[in-house]
Amino acid sequence: MNYSNNLNNLWNKFKDPERVKNLVKLIKEEVEKYGKTINIMEFCGGHTHVILRNGLDELLKGYINFVHGPGCPVCVIALERLDLAIELAKIPEVILCTYGDLMRVPGSNRMSLLRLRAEGYEIKPVSSALEALKLAMENPQKKVIFFAIGFETTSPHTAVLIKQAKELEVKNLWVVCNHILALVVLEYLLQSKEKPLIDAFIGPGHVSTITGSKAYEPIVKKYQTPIVISGFEPLDLIQAVYLIAKQKREERCEVEIQYIRSVTQEGNIKAKEFLKEVFNIRKSFPWRGLGEIPYSAYEIKEEYQKWDGEKFFKVSVNSGKESPLCLCGKVIKGLSKPPECKLFGKVCTPQNPIGPCMVSSEGACLAYFKYRKNL
Incomplete structure (x- = not known):
């Protein structure tokens, strides 16, 4: 038995373009029946990178609007x-x-x-x-x-x-x-006065391996916003989007686990x-x-x-002010996308980052710089 070949075959299935195309078609059918674009916040920065690296946002343009969330711990450290x-x-x-x-x-x-x-x-x-x-x-x-x-x-x-x-x-x-x-910041976004338009969440896969899916149920019930917990391969995310589109079309609000190979209810x-x-x-x-x-x-x-x-340790900290031109704060909230920032790709680059979203391997600005800068 060739373990390496079997493992490669397994992971290749999660990147299978034909499977992705079939699911994209089903998503579009669900959204057309629903009648309007669905705004989905992918909470996790790792998901943001998978979406942009594989062009999933472009595949679903006009049907799904991905809103990038604050699920990058380096980006949100004060x-x-x-x-x-x-x-x-x-x-x-x-x-x-x-x-x-x-x-x-x-x-x-x-x-x-x-x-x-x-x-x-x-x-x-x-x-x-x-x-x-x-x-x-x-x-x-x-x-x-x-x-x-x-x-x-x-x-x-x-x-x-x-x-x-x-x-x-x-x-x-x-x-x-x-x-x-x-989970606390997810709920904070939903009740914020300055909240982005969110119809559903793609729940964080790694966080959910610890918390379990049950932890999200009170939030879904209170705010009537579906959450589907996803894995980190292209097919994972497309399937999660399909489950969300199906929920919206059927007028359901539930917590679902797409990432069943790692996440449980408990x-x-x-x-x-x-x-x-x-x-x-x-x-x-x-x-x-x-x-x-x-x-x-x-x-x-x-x-x-x-x-x-x-x-x-008792130390004195006198923090300065962040650059008023940096939009990291709005990007983290899902209110702006990196290309809207005047510093993006010019003054702010991975070699000379102004804000944390250009530094972290899960940062939205870095994802756009790597996969969208020349588009």
């Missing part, structure tokens, strides 16, 4: 939180580590963690929270700070890191928690237990472009406060 990371990294004997995309996001005065590292400060990109634990144990004379970011997808990893630090009695490791809640029960054990919900937390959102982020519980970097 300027004051980024400036906090920069100030923490300046503390003597500190090794600050965080996920790689955050390194290049500009803070106040165009300073970034990457530029700060070039000045000689110890700042390390990691791909796993547990790498921070390894760094702390290998460098007992240093103060290791893990600047944790991400939605529910990466939050359990940080919870496990904190639990292990306690069990191993690691005394030179701290976590600064910036973990945010996808989610990852063990991961949710870790989150409940280690974290509380903050009363409020700042989001870039969205402002303060109540009960939208985690904070470390008191019993683990020895490893809470925000309580241990």
